[in-house]
Amino acid sequence: MGAHTDTALAGLMRVLGQTDTYGSPEYMMLRNVKIAHIAAGARRRVRVDARLPPPAGARAAGKRTRGLAAAEAGFTLIELLVASAIAITVFAGTMVLLESSTQVQSRDAEWVLTMQQNRAGLARMIQEIRQATKVEEAKAGAIEFLARIGGKSLIIKYDCSVAETGTTFDECVRRAASEGESLPTAGTQVATAILNGSSVFSYTPSSTAATVATVKLEVPAEGTLKQTGGAYTHKVVLENGAFMRNLYLAG
Secondary structure, three states, X not given: OOHHHHHHHHHHHHHOOOOOOOOOHHHHHHHHHHHHHHHHHHHHHHHHHHHOOOOHHHHHXXXXXXXXXXXXXXXXXXXXXXXXXXXXXXXXXXXHHHHHHHHHXXXXXXXXXXXXXXXXXXXXXXXXXXXXXXXXXXXXXXXXXXXXXXOEXXXXXXXXXXXXXXXXXXXXXXXXXXXXXXXXXXXXXXEEEEXXXXXXXXXXXXXXXXXXXXXXXXXXXXXXXOOOXXXXXXXXXXXXXXXXXXXXXXX
């Protein structure tokens, strides 16, 4: 629409026989028609260009941009709060199970150790009572007798009514000395966590003429560790009897 347009219009006017080319009404009319024609062509080109697909490189770049935007979207605050609540709940449940398992394991280990010690103590008491040559004292919570053990004459006393330190239970203590000597004040622990410390020993036919001594140890099934809710309420009973053959004259 510059000099080329004006030159073309001037030539057209001369063909039409118009001498006053520039500024005449005919010239201005033709000029406006030419401008409208050029504008219409430009609009058609714009619409055609708009209908053309974008280049392949532009499409790929757009896809990459959308992918990066989706990857960097992250989480919303609500999603983070919900995930945190779920994680805390799972963690708390795991800790409860772990603590309960630890308590059960500790209780069982302690109970097994107590049972092993009490079985060994019961076996030792029965073995030495069998060797008794004379019963000096026969009570429900203690027994004192003379016996020959390992080629030595000893006076032995088992006392199961001794209060166990730090607990509400009793313990069985063995004290021994050579025959004719006094028993020591302190002894060796042979059984622990005893519930029936005052009634461990019983005698047949009687405590004054005993030929058989029965030893019965009652211990708590839950052990001595503190338990929540009272895991076990029953008792475990260890029992055995000793025939004192050296006192049974009829045998």
